[in-house]
Amino acid sequence: MSSNLTQALLELADDNLILGHRLSEWCGHAPMLEEDLALPNMGLDLIGTARTLYSYAGTIESNNKSEDDLAFLRDEREFLNCLLVERPNVNFAHTVLKQLYFSTFMKLYWNEALNSKDEIIVGVAGKAKKEMSYHIRHSGEWVIRLGDGTTESNKKLLEAVDALHIYTNELFFDTPNNIYFIKKDILPSRKALKSKWEKEINSIFKMAFVPYPEFEGELSGGRLGLHGEELGHLLASMQSVHRAHPGAKW
């Protein structure tokens, strides 16, 4: 199959939609009112970004698909998000750590994407980069509070690092679809962001009294459509209304 921009855009859009949906799951369940506003609010930013990317992907290469088709009518194996974003929320520590990992990566990514030769990518990047700064601030502050808090909160954060860090390597994987567009200066390289990302996460981990994980290795497969069981559950819930009422519009 020849490289195509649709697939590359879907990787980006799916990351944003799936994590956005995960954040929305906190609505009405967060540990305090402030977080009940904050988490879905951040989810809204991510879903907004996903919508623009889906709309774009739906119009190029004679796809003729709507953003709803792409979000609600694809099956698990067609989703190209990285595994990190589909990980279940588990608890507040898992949630804010996942958010810190992802938003730190995306801020670096969108910053590079500002140099893209594609006007729409530049437009999305300009907005999303600013929003990622908020997300890093919010999740980073919480990671520090939890790590530097009580024995219990520190323990929960360390458990989250143990569970999630192994998924972070996949963030830096440039898929064949991407490499084609990286060479054309349309998309930035993910691989090139790794050392900066590690430096930023490490500086927050120091303040949070979290030792930076030493282990090598990774869990990946998301970009190939190979997902954990949890994504299936997420899609079942997220897509059920649209599938029950095909063609319904807001």
Place this chain on the structure above:
Amino acid sequence: MVKSLMKENQHKNGSVNDQEIAWSVASNVLDPEIPCVTIGELGILRDLELQDGKAIVSVSPTYSGCPAVLAIELAIEAALLKAGFKTSINRVLSPPWTTDWISEDGRNKLKDYGIAPPVKASSKMALFGNVEVKCPRCSSQDTEKLSEFGSTACKAQYRCNSCYEPFDYFKCI
């Protein structure tokens, strides 16, 4: 007033006056979430061009996921239709909207409405970084942040330590 102006000019299709009328109609549409300010004052109305009597309107969203975007686009279309213009809307992402584009009038209206206007010249985003936000009621500088996220995507919650009123702060992006 706009309507009577429109009638005077309705035969001069595409004239400077039509352009001015259409711009004034569109820019006076109120923000549905913050109905004290118009979209002109917020700086999200970017461009309006008349082509064969049709208004081509360019609008920028404030935040990527702002749910008001659709409502605003519909309101613009409705207002222009009422004034006799067919309309099509372009959503413009680049350059991204910034709170620095809110006009001086808009900032004053926000303040009168009880919303502290954004601190100018996009603030630092450092961890635990606090900006100084003035209370929109008593102008005291002694305020504290209650929540980074508020009633809409663009607002945070603050409290004044002088008059004890809680208030919304229009976040700076």
